[in-house]
Amino acid sequence: MAQFDTIRSSAGVRAGAIDQGLKAHMNKVYGTMSIGMVITALAAWAVSGLAVTTDPNAAAAQMGSRYLTDFGYALYASPLKWVIMLLPIGMVFAFGALINRVSAAGAQLFFYVYAAAMGLSLSSIFLIYTGTSIVQVFLITAIAFAALSLYGYTTKRDISGWGTFLIMGLVGLLVAMIVNIFIGSGPLAMAISVLGVLLFAGLTAYDTQNIKNTYIQHAVTGDSEWLGKAAIMGALSLYLDFINMFVMLLQLFGNRQE
Template sequence: MAEYDTVRSAGIGARAAAIDEGLRAHMNKVYSTMSIGMLITFAAAWAIASLATTTDINAAEGMVHEGTYLTGLGMAIYASPLKWVIMFAPLAFVFFGFGAAMNRLSAAGVQLTFFAFAALMGLSISSIFLIYTGFSVIQVFLITAISFAGLSLWGYTTKKDISGWGSFLIMGVIGLIVASIINIFLGSGVMQLAISVLGVLIFAGLTAYDTQNIKNTYIAHAQHGDQEWLAKAAISGALNLYLDFINMFMFLLQLLGDRE
């Protein structure tokens, strides 16, 4: 925030107004790109879950619960070794794929890559429509959306510099990943509860932190006028906020969701 105030106070008249207008346009790009990604994810998740299940017992190859059965596709993505690839594919993309796309592709290419990743995430989380009731998924989504909006607004408007949160929050994310992988094999309900609670808190903090970081990054580079770089930065910011939302939603769903 101090950097924003310094740059803004250094500009006068039209220059300061241009920075403010550009920042608003940049944030609108971030939020609109993120929103499209969210729409793709949940549409893909619902479509895949629908194709993977059936109510026709004669076409069933496995059972989810009484009255709902897995099709051949459902058995492949939920009950075969392929499920591990699907589970970890989004994580591998975030760590290895997106950085390469940022360096090698145009802004339009990076945006298409993000949307492809959103569809992949939809495949990865599609099982929520088998595990939880539809009403529960919608209810938790709305709770997440309201919480996310408040946290992101605070991160954008606060005068407090929260850049120091970053290293602690990233360490927390790494700890969550490790603990989640361990608990896949342990199957501890108590450990899963602790992971979910900590996950909500960590990604709530990251929502505010990432929002302020997106704002400050734009202010630091806006004067250079590199529109291609700024366009890529908006997509990168959208990905960060998208991941904050998705993870907060998934952890809240584990805490508040009603299972089928």
């Protein structure tokens, strides 16, 4: 009986240690993601005319009816705009290829550089949508993301089966987006945005549960370096879910510049 109590006590201590470690791991995931979001916002702000209106000493250049910083104008008035638009896509593939070769600190730095590149790419939304609608849609996205991620973390239901359908949906979404580049259909664009919101909402819950389960499965190894990289990869997954859901919602509900 004493031996059984000892085993049960040991199991309880181990479970408690895993729970504490999981909380620390998730805090790191959300913390890293949040810093990435701030970097993205600052990078977009540095390009947009918002930087001009908040700093009377800043130089401005006009593009259409909108003002940009000199840096922003240099990007959008030259072929560099294509580099900025495609850079985040290339960096995601590079990140996946390099994650096993770099340290956790190196992976974190790469993520922050990626967040800055994404900010430069997203700065074009300030040329299309009003600042008020951007802020409103961002807040809506933040609330929805928090609720969906909380569901993914707390639900007892195994939603790992969603993965196949979500990936298939993403492939279909990408194909539809490429097709619509050539045909320019308004109804198809709206359908893409609606489907995109649903897909990235599902991915937010799915990725959160996957991050949690991955930690629990590997926590017993005590490999802090691997767990550090896993936290960065988790932050990247949730960051992409948030950004894409925000863009899709903005396309649906954002008020365009006149």
